[in-house]
Amino acid sequence: MASSTIYEATCSAPVNIAVIKYWGKRDTSLILPTNDSLSVTLDQDHLRSVTTARADPSFSSPPERLWLNGVEEEIKSQGRMRTCIDEMRKLRKGLEDKDDKLPKLSTYGLRICSENNFPTAAGLASSASGFAALIYTLASLYELQPAVSTSHLSRIARQGSGSACRSLFGGFVAWQGGETTDGSDSLAVEVAPQEHWSELQALICVVSDAKKGTPSTAGMQRTVATSPLLQHRIREVVPARMKDISQAIKARDFNRFAEITMADSNNFHATCLDTSPPIFYMNDVSRAIVQLVEEVNRASEEAGKGKIVAYTYDAGPNAVLYAPKENVSLVLGLIRHYFPNADFDDTFNLLSSGANASHRGANQPASPLPTQEQGLPAGFNSAVIPVHEAGAVRRLIHTQVGDGPRLLARGGADDEVGLLNAEGEPKRLQRSKRA
Numbered sequence: 001m002a003s004s005t006i007y008e009a010t011c012s013a014p015v016n017i018a019v020i021k022y023w024g025k026r027d028t029s030l031i032l033p034t035n036d037s038l039s040v041t042l043d044q045d046h047l048r049s050v051t052t053a054r055a056d057p058s059f060s061s062p063p064e065r066l067w068l069n070g071v072e073e074e075i076k077s078q079g080r081m082r083t084c085i086d087e088m089r090k091l092r093k094g095l096e097d098k099d100d101k102l103p104k105l106s107t108y109g110l111r112i113c114s115e116n117n118f119p120t121a122a123g124l125a126s127s128a129s130g131f132a133a134l135i136y137t138l139a140s141l142y143e144l145q146p147a148v149s150t151s152h153l154s155r156i157a158r159q160g161s162g163s164a165c166r167s168l169f170g171g172f173v174a175w176q177g178g179e180t181t182d183g184s185d186s187l188a189v190e191v192a193p194q195e196h197w198s199e200l201q202a203l204i205c206v207v208s209d210a211k212k213g214t215p216s217t218a219g220m221q222r223t224v225a226t227s228p229l230l231q232h233r234i235r236e237v238v239p240a241r242m243k244d245i246s247q248a249i250k251a252r253d254f255n256r257f258a259e260i261t262m263a264d265s266n267n268f269h270a271t272c273l274d275t276s277p278p279i280f281y282m283n284d285v286s287r288a289i290v291q292l293v294e295e296v297n298r299a300s301e302e303a304g305k306g307k308i309v310a311y312t313y314d315a316g317p318n319a320v321l322y323a324p325k326e327n328v329s330l331v332l333g334l335i336r337h338y339f340p341n342a343d344f345d346d347t348f349n350l351l352s353s354g355a356n357a358s359h360r361g362a363n364q365p366a367s368p369l370p371t372q373e374q375g376l377p378a379g380f381n382s383a384v385i386p387v388h389e390a391g392a393v394r395r396l397i398h399t400q401v402g403d404g405p406r407l408l409a410r411g412g413a414d415d416e417v418g419l420l421n422a423e424g425e426p427k428r429l430q431r432s433k434r435a
């Protein structure tokens with residue numbers, strides 16, 4: 001029998017894409033990085049993880065169960081999920097020890113259900129939004145805030161997946177790597193809120209949605225073990241860039257922001273190439289996008305204007321393009337010309353054919369090259385890359401800088417947003433594990 005009060009919370013959390021990359025751990029179990037990093041939080045109206053957690057004394061054998069996208073996952077005894085749940089319980093117990101009146105939720109079993117609204121295998125940062133949603137939901141269920149700060153929560157999210165600590169904040173977020181061996185100073189802080197530079201937008205070019213060859217967790221430790229270039233990155237490159245890009249963000253200086261973002265993506269991928277055996281995340285399509293961005297920026301600067309757009313690549317071939325709002329139509333036009341037939345989620349109605357129109361690749365005629373009236377710089381070399389075969393870029397997602405995790409609902413199982421049914425099982429269950 002379930003107890004009469006339902007202790008439940010449902011929250012969402014955003015994806016973040018780093019502009020100064022985290023790559024390497026100095027402690028693999030606490031997840032302490034070898035360098036600081038900095039990211040932009042993306043709008044969870046477009047990409048998000050939603051998690052429901054319920055605590056109930058009747059939940060037993062096993063006390064905790066977890067479903068991701070409708071499929072039950074094992075909570076391994078030494079695993080990251082286990083650590084996160086245990087750490088959150090400890091924080092709740094701390095509050096209960098100080099206040100007798102609080103229900104002893106820390107002793108109750110848990111049911112957790114989470115869904116990502118983007119394909120988990122799309123090479124987007126699902127572990128970041130996923131662990132941030134988990135931590136924020138448990139913090140809401142256990143009513144930890146304001147006693148426990150968001151930066152404190154980020155220290156726990158970090159132990160789920162390093163990059164997840166940055167998804168606890170909106171806007172522009174730094175993960176301070178810290179120096180202590182216990183990880184107490186390794187946490188995320190806000191550099192600037194979303195509203196500070198809300199004109200910054202992102203166009204995600206999904207080049208491949210196949211699961212990558214070398215997972216980041218394994219790849220980065222191979223780089224730590226074998227790359228001399230990584231040592232230079234840790235000592236010289238990143239510290240200077242962290243300062244410079246923070247200033248660029250504070251001054252809303254897109255030119256400088258773009259310069260540092262692209263340089264850091266290239267430096268990170270250079271350390272991957274410097275790894276033994278080398279790791280290749282970018283492919284020919286990724287490199288063609290780099291050439292296109294470099295050319296439009298060159299032509300714009302030659303015309304006495306600033307850079308139009310910046311690229312950055314994580315541990316996969318997909319490009320994330322950052323640009324001020326006023327440049328996105330041009331960037332989109334260029335991508336749609338050189339990479340025809342991509343599915344396009346037109347969240348901002350740039351192609352102006354109705355609200356949230358979705359343009360499915362197969363029916364789209366090849367787009368013409370944007371004109372000078374549409375902002376193409378006069379000296380742009382249109383032969384910089386060939387027009388690629390249809391579907392070389394499979395999907396385009398247009399989004400913008402966004403806010404931090406949101407509490408969507410508290411309490412009953414019959415609310416619309418909660419993911420668990422009255423029995424504490426997913427409302428939407430998938431029969432078998434994804435391939």
Ligand SMILES: Nc1ncnc2c1ncn2[C@@H]1O[C@H](COP(=O)(O)OP(=O)(O)OP(=O)(O)O)[C@@H](O)[C@H]1O
Pocket residue numbers: 049050051068114115116120123124125126127128129130131133134163215216314315
């Ligand atoms: N909604 C979620 N809630 C909790 N954990 C999640 C969620 N979504 C993903 N995860 C965790 O993240 C893991 C996937 O992380 P993985 O690093 O393989 O992919 P990725 O995050 O897409 O890639 P990367 O971190 O390299 O950008 C899953 O196995 C799961 O443990």
Ligand SMILES: C[C@@](O)(CCOP(=O)(O)OP(=O)(O)O)CC(=O)O
Pocket residue numbers: 017018020021022023031037125127160161162163164216217313314315
């Ligand atoms: C290239 C990156 O996206 C690497 C992300 O690595 P993860 O955070 O996925 O790694 P773990 O801490 O092992 O879970 C760069 C970044 O997001 O800063």
